[in-house]
Amino acid sequence: MAVKTYLQAISDGLRSEMQRDKRVFIIGEDVGVYGGAFKVTQGFQEEFGAWRVIDAPLSETAIVGGCTGAAMMGMRPVAEMQFADFISCAWDHLVTVAAKQRYRAGTPVPITVRLPSGGGFSGGPFHSQNPESSFAHIPGLKVVCPATPADAKGLLIEAIQDPNPVLYFEHKHLYRRIKDEVPEERYTVPFGEARMHREGDDISLVTWGAMVYTADEAAQKLEGEGISVEILDLRTLAPWDKEAVLRSVEKTSKALVLHEDTLTGGFGAEIAATIGEEAFESLDAPVRRIAAPDTPVPFSPPLEKAFIPQVEDVVAGLKELAEY
Amino acid sequence: MATTGTAVDVVMPQMGVSVSEGTITKWLKSEGEAIAADESLLEISTDKVDTEVPSPASGVLQQILAQEGETVAVGTKIAVIAPEGAEVEAEAPPEPPTQEAAQEAEEASGAEGEGPAAEKTEEAPAAPAPAPPEPEAAAAPAAAEPPAPAAPTADDDNGRREAKFVSPVVARIAAEHNVDVASVEGTGRGGRVTKKDILGYIESGQAQAAPAPPETEAPQEAPAAPPQPAAAPPAPAAPAQAQEGETVEPMSAMRKGIAEHMRRSLDTSAHVTSSIEVDMTKIAALRQRLKKEWAGSYGVNPTFLAFVARAVVDTLKDYPWINGEIRGDSIVTRNYVNLGFAVELADGKGLIVPVVRNAETLNLLGMAKGIADIAQRARDKQLLPDDVQGGTFTITNPGGYGTFHGTPVISQPQAAILGTYAVVKRPWVVEDEDGQDAIAIRSMMNMTLTYDHRLVDGALAGRFLRDLRERLQSWDESTE
Missing domain, CATH: 3.40.50.920 (Rossmann fold)
Structure with missing residues (x-):
């Protein structure tokens, strides 16, 4: 088993699902050409094309709103918030629409929203928060907070294949600091198991x-x-x-x-x-x-x-x- | 409901501020029986009222911790309701004397210990009068009392009580293994017994050596370890021995209360009784007419008692001392009348005096309704503590059985009590239209006023009775 960083494990999980399932696409600020603010999606646009790795305008509302519509039409979008802190702009789409659509109309909304979160590197008030409890409070949303590289990969794959909106909080301070063995093959880690x-x-x-x-x-x-x-x-x-x-x-x-x-x-x-x-x-x-x-x-x-x-x-x- | 799964404790309720303990008169459910929330679970008796206690939860009555006849402090756990669907623990071991229980026991005995002293203080002439006159407060905690010279060991007790907190898990383990937490040495903060301490104690086998309460629910003969120290009867009065042909039954809390109050009243007031004969013929006729009207419109009966009560309230306005009280060296009078009515309970074996408050605001209909209401609630055991407190004058009506005279005992700390007796038709000398004497058949009622001669003299009582008679004989319907 190869030793990988937490960040590589996320990247691997994402790539695995992009390769496996054509419905999966990535959208976010600077995720394409630039490869993402933290380089999680580096090389993705070359590999999967600009239509599956979309550089979005600076609008979290548009990103999550677009994902919600695409998910309702059968796609499996993975949105990246450049920082988890910015998710407040997307609150309405997530909480009012995505979280309730399944309950209200029976339509699954399989969105994964990746949220680089947490502090420890002087990011200040807008780039360091851990807003997980706000969303854990909303019925209809799932909230994931992996700590290890192996869990980062397995939980991300589980999130993408889950038929519900999932908020995936990836801790920035762990990205390159934490390394551990991660299985090469595709696997999932079930939700709700400590x-x-x-x-x-x-x-x-x-x-x-x-x-x-x-x-x-x-x-x-x-x-x-x-x-x-x-x-x-x-x-x-x-x-x-x-x-x-x-x-x-x-x-x-x-x-x-x-x-x-x-x-x-x-x-x-x-x-x-x-x-x-x-x-x-x-x-x-x-x-x-x-x-x-x-x-x-x-x-x-x-x-x-x-x-x-x-x-x-x-x-x-x-x-x-x-x-x- | 998602909130199942936890057993609910039933505790002795606080029936009024001054009530510190209650006696379990009857369990309406037995262990293992299902019960719905708010369904009556048991009957209790306190110094003030007898009442039914509703179940705080739905489920099964898992355990009864205080038996009928036991007197326990307010707040003492007396039963456990297990959640619906829970297995009933048939062999639930008797609750061991936990720290809390021991504490309650101390408090209870402390309160009783102070009882007589507090009472003396209350009655001592020098004591400044506490605002709400509450002779029954003797059994209550000493809080309301003026600083008594003998406020004994409370501090020592407090010091000891603070020492050990028993955590939930320790309490549970103690209960499961019949361990007295007090006998375990604590290594936690402030000497607290930790989970490790009690587990170590049990593993070391010391628990077996301790005098454990009996494992089964067999009749407990071992006096060494009573399951509920808090429930220990207050006075060590030995039960009377039955002689040949005799039956002995315990005195109910109410009976004891009445006995104490009657004796104390006779020891307090200088009882004197004056009587008067009242011609109720006019009232009787009016009653007949109102009966139909009220039955249809209000569902209430215009009783003789309601008329008398109305007339009493009006008359008391002119005799404030009779509606008053001796408090210390002072005479207290009021601008209101809280009218007490003696109501018999339990086939004449019990008595309670619920109060119609602010009777001066009631017309005849209101008075009739008020009396009917408190009498009904007294019989249904639905009286609230406030319903039996704060009376300023009392009417007792033993005439229902035909008696024509009596000498009631004053309800302390009031100044007087009015007795009303049977209405009987008697030949009576009246003046006819020509001013000539004639004998007529009249509906007559005797009334007695028993008054405290310390405050009310015979002349004042006589005037009161005269005016009361006049009001009734010349009843003015237009003022109602």
Whole structure:
């Protein structure tokens, strides 16, 4: 098995579906000639032609609106938002039309919207956000947040073949930093199944996306202190693997939910509430959340570091729970 | 509904601010029986009212935690409703004395311990009068009381209570293994017993050594580990022993309440009774006429009592002391009348005095409706705590059984109580149109006013009765 970066894995998955299924096409800002702002689609236009790798005008509304129409007519569009932050312009098409069309008229809307998201490189308030919880809240949309290269490929293929609109949050900070083995052949990773990243007995740490790596480092640090942390990588938020989380909490009786998105109304709230509702009698401590503070993402590197949950923050949170 | 799956606790409800405990008089469902939300689950009796408690959820009555006759503090868990479709745990072990239960027990016993002291404080002449006069507050927590000299061990208790929080999982494990959490050494924050602590305790075999409550639901004879410390009966009064030919039954909470109140009233007020004969012939005729009219239009009966009550309210305006109260060294009078009516319950074995509030605002029809309403609700056990509080004057009507005289006991802290008796036709000397005496057949009713001679003298009572009689005999329909 070849070792690939997270970014290559996304690119591979995309290419696999472009080759396999003629209904699949790519549309986005600078995805064609330029190969995409992050070079995910480099060489795609040469390989598949300008009609299947479309450079769109600077209008997320038009991109997602066009995708919605094409999907309703039987195509399998893959849209790229240059940054996940820009998706707010496409809110209406996604939330009002795409998310409800299947329910309202029975028409499938198989769109995949790729969303380079997350911070950690001084992108500032418009290029660093993690808006996944806003969409996980909308019935009719699916939300995917891969953490590993293998999942990035398998979840992207699953997203493209899914008959519903899927928001695929790819974390920019993982693009070239994370490398791992990725199978060459085509495969899918099903939605709604969490990945057991690390087994442990004392505390369940539930997270996704780039925070999986922050969690992992924290868990390693605590291992020496005799605190055994179990890390669950949710992989998808809509649907999310409630059973896996409850199973883990029933075992450990303590839970920490970690995300890079801001705290209030973040998806961690949903998870914490569910644990409180459905695993109350298993709890030996309050469910703890660690997330970014409720502010825009700061540009200044030290401020951004203070904003995004760091390994030390997670270590402190886990210790507090262990000592409770 | 998606929200199934969790068992729901039933707790002793708070029946009014001053009520701190209640007695379970009857379980209307037994363990294992299905019950719908809001369906009546049990009957309880408090110092103030008897009422039915509706089920907080639909499901199956999984466990009864307080038996009939037990008196428990407000908020104590008394039953568990399992969700619909859930397996009924036939052998649910008795709840072990958890930290919370122990705490409740302390609170309950604390409240009772303070009872008599609080009561003394209330009645001490020097005590500044608390705003709502509530003699029954004796059993309530001491919050409403003026700072009593003996406010005993509350602080010590608080100190101990704070010590240990029992987390949900520890509580569950403790229940499953019949472990008293208090006997486990805690290593968590502030000495809290963690899941690991209790699991270690169980694994070490110490749990077996502990005096575990019996595993089955067989009659519990071991007095060492009562399943519900909170439910311990308040007073250790030994049950009476039945002699040959005798039957012994426990006194209901209501009976105890009545007994206490009657004794206290006689110990408080200087009871004196004056009587008067009232010619109700005019009222009787009016009743006959109104009966048909009201039955059709309002569905309510113009009883003699309603007429008397109307006349009483008007008369009380001129005798504020009779509608008043002695509070400490002061005399309290009011610009309103909350009229209490003694209502018999349980075939004459119980008594409650619900109140028609602001009776001065009611005309005859309103009064009749008000009396019918509270009497009905008293019999249906639907009275609310406020319905039996704050009376300023009471009417009792034992005349329904033909009695013609009585000496009722004043409902404290009121100043007087009016007794009304049977309306009987009697030969009566009247003046005819020529001013000559004649004997006529009249509908006569005796009335008594029993008053607290500390406040009301015989002359004042006599005037009151005279004016009341005059109002009734010359009933002015036009003012209604």
